[in-house]
Amino acid sequence: DADVTQTPRNRITKTGKRIMLECSQTKGHDRMYWYRQDPGLGLRLIYYSFDVKDINKGEISDGYSVSRQAQAKFSLSLESAIPNQTALYFCATRDGTASTDTQYFGPGTRLTVL
Amino acid sequence: TQLLEQSPQFLSIQEGENLTVYCNSSSVFSSLQWYRQEPGEGPVLLVTVVTGGEVKKLKRLTFQFGDARKDSSLHITAAQPGDTGLYLCAGGSDGGSQGNLIFGKGTKLSVKP
Numbered sequence: 342d343a344d345v346t347q348t349p350r351n352r353i354t355k356t357g358k359r360i361m362l363e364c365s366q367t368k369g370h371d372r373m374y375w376y377r378q379d380p381g382l383g384l385r386l387i388y389y390s391f392d393v394k395d396i397n398k399g400e401i402s403d404g405y406s407v408s409r410q411a412q413a414k415f416s417l418s419l420e421s422a423i424p425n426q427t428a429l430y431f432c433a434t435r436d437g438t439a440s441t442d443t444q445y446f447g448p449g450t451r452l453t454v455l
Numbered sequence: 456t457q458l459l460e461q462s463p464q465f466l467s468i469q470e471g472e473n474l475t476v477y478c479n480s481s482s483v484f485s486s487l488q489w490y491r492q493e494p495g496e497g498p499v500l501l502v503t504v505v506t507g508g509e510v511k512k513l514k515r516l517t518f519q520f521g522d523a524r525k526d527s528s529l530h531i532t533a534a535q536p537g538d539t540g541l542y543l544c545a546g547g548s549d550g551g552s553q554g555n556l557i558f559g560k561g562t563k564l565s566v567k568p
Contacts, residue, residue, distance in 0.1 A: 345497075374555075383560035384498075384543070399555075431497050441486040441505060442547025442556055446497035 344368045345447035347432050353453045360419040362450050364432030372435040373415040374444060375399075375407060377428040384431070390415055391437060422454045457482040459546055461559035468534055469567050476529045476562045478544035486547040487520055487527045488556070491540045498543055534566045 345366045354360050364373065375387040376399075386399030388407040396407060404426060406418045419426055429451055433444040460479045468474055478487070486505045490498035502511050504520035504527065511518045515538075517530040531538055541563050545556040 381560070384558045386555060389555065433497075441488075441503050442545075443486070443488050443500060443503050444545075444556055445500065446490075448497045449495070451495070 345432060345434055345445055347430075347447040347450050349450060350448065351451045353455065354422055355455050356423055358422050358454075360422050360452065362417045362430055362432075362452070364415045364417070364447055366413050366432075366434045366447075368434050368436070368445060369412075370434035370445070371412060371437045373409065374433040374435070375405075375415070375417045376431045376433065377401070377426075378431060378449075379428050387417065387430075419452075419454075422452075424454045427452060427454045457484075457546065457548065457557045459544055459557050459559040461542075461544055461562050463562060464560070465563050465565075467565045467567065470535055471533055472566075474531050474534055474564070476531075476542055476544075476564075477526070478528070478546075478559050479526045480546060480557075481525065482546070482548075482557075483524050484546035484548060484557075485524070487524070488545045488547070489518055489527070489529055490543040490545065492543060492561075493540045498541075531564075534564075536566045536568050539564055539566050 348363045374389045376384045390409045431449045432447040435444045462477050488503045489501045492498040502518045507522045507524045509520045515532045519528050541561045543561045544559045
């Protein structure tokens with residue numbers, strides 16, 4: 342079984358709809374991240390969480406919110422989706438006690454906003 | 456602001472050729488990771504290097520961390536179609552930037568049979 346899972350894998354929605362993307366991990370890592378990936382722009386950090394009570398904004402948090410429901414679960418919400426939020430979204434985890442900053446990624450969610 | 460520049464951005468080669476991808480920065484990193492991403496999937500970790508001058512080999516892939524820990528390279532020998540994908544480098548700052556990774560924009564490799 343995959344260590345980091347994301348649901349749904351694909352989603353098509355309309356402008357103005359509220360969308361939630363979910364991430365679960367079985368790695369036991371304390372840190373979790375949400376990124377979006379756009380062609381030519383690479384991976385950009387949306388939000389990150391060091392533990393259940395520690396949530397931080399990344400470089401492109403506007404229009405997004407997150408919830409860390411448990412150490413293993415981190416969800417990303419688009420309160421009112423807009424077309425320029427069409428992208429690939431990735432969740433990642435990291436062991437905060439590890440000596441390196443290595444992150445481990447989920448398989449991604451392809452979101453299309455019409 | 457820390458930046459990682461990857462080059463080339465695109466690379467299309469024939470099976471059997473060798474290639475090198477570069478990852479450069481003016482900043483020092485405590486670690487450097489390389490990931491490979493296939494279409495529709497998430498990045499998969501290939502290697503982490505942490506020591507200046509370190510060389511790691513993974514079958515036909517050779518990774519090197521620069522002596523000053525500001526740059527890295529990935530060399531693939533005798534490329535195969537299965538090597539096709541997006542290669543990403545990412546730098547860690549040992550607590551700087553709250554331990555978040557700085558990603559390069561990637562090198563898209565296509566290996567034709």
